[in-house]
């Protein structure tokens with residue numbers, strides 16, 4: 001990561017925090033080595049990190065330019081996707097009636113904590129000269145949980161639109177039918193996360209700038225396979241990591257069953273991404289196009305690993321009290337964020353391998369950033385939603 005500290009240490013705290021944000025945004029671009037990847041991510045980076053388009057309090061409009069692909073012969077062209085479509089129809093559930101919405105969610109009840117204090121390791125704040133009483137520690141942990149759920153909701157909006165676009169743009173007819181089920185899945189995920197935040201927690205954080213960048217990049221990219229790679233593999237992988245971590249840790253019964261149901265849907269979504277991209281990348285792309293995707297996936301992996309730093313929580317709680325770069329250090333080393341990175345990459349890396357985006361050319365880069373340990377795991381086409389849940393239950 002770009003080290004801004006040497007330049008900014010002498011500034012007053014508030015100004016130092018602003019400068020750190022700009023330099024960190026610049027650091028995203030300096031980390032990207034492949035010029036084609038830079039060209040495709042930079043406009044989204046400017047819109048998200050500098051112009052903060054997700055935070056202007058007005059609807060965001062993003063121009064789309066993909067091509068809708070019609071086929072009037074309706075071929076049965078992909079039996080595995082057809083099978084997934086059949087399973088997806090059978091796996092539908094109604095977010096309004098299936099979940100126990102009558103549950104009294106009390107974030108103050110120590111027996112049903114949404115997130116334990118050990119997630120952040122709040123006591124470590126004293127190392128940064130920040131002292132909180134017990135009530136504040138509890139409230140801060142709840143802010144983090146609400147932030148996570150808010151980002152899940154915003155990610156689901158991106159997923160809904162991406163699923164709809166991909167349904168239009170993909171060439172497999174069986175993939176289009178499957179895609180229709182994903183559109184309703186994502187609609188349901190928005191319904192349940194929004195209802196939980198609105199009815200039970202009464203709060204919604206704005207979209208995180210880095211999440212906005214990834215969503216903006218894949219929604220505006222005209223190439224269907226980039227949308228797939230961005231949404232079905234990267235963002236869905238991120239979501240599975242985050243949902244899985246919260247599912248394991250939460251003691252709140254309504255949220256637990258909500259996440260269990262969503263995780264089972266998401267497992268199908270990633271499975272679909274692996275099926276579509278494995279064929280496309282190995283059979284349709286030339287080597288230069290494949291390499292561009294390989295580099296893009298690596299850069300976005302770094303973006304996801306390094307940049308979900310809960311800044312919206314920092315601004316609410318600590319801006320002016322603690323330097324922003326110290327907050328980043330605190331969050332990076334928190335037990336919950338370590339766990340999240342572990343669950344996310346243990347799912348993501350095997351999927352990248354399965355679709356042909358982890359050839360020996362890129363492996364040293366993954367090795368350098370410590371992600372090769374996940375290389376041998378099962379990819380999504382080998383993992384059912386039930387298996388994912390039982391893995392998480394066993395590890396809890």
Ligand SMILES: [Fe+2]
Nearest residue numbers: 156159186189
């Ligand atoms: Fe979803």
Ligand SMILES: [Fe+2]
Nearest residue numbers: 159236266269
């Ligand atoms: Fe999804």
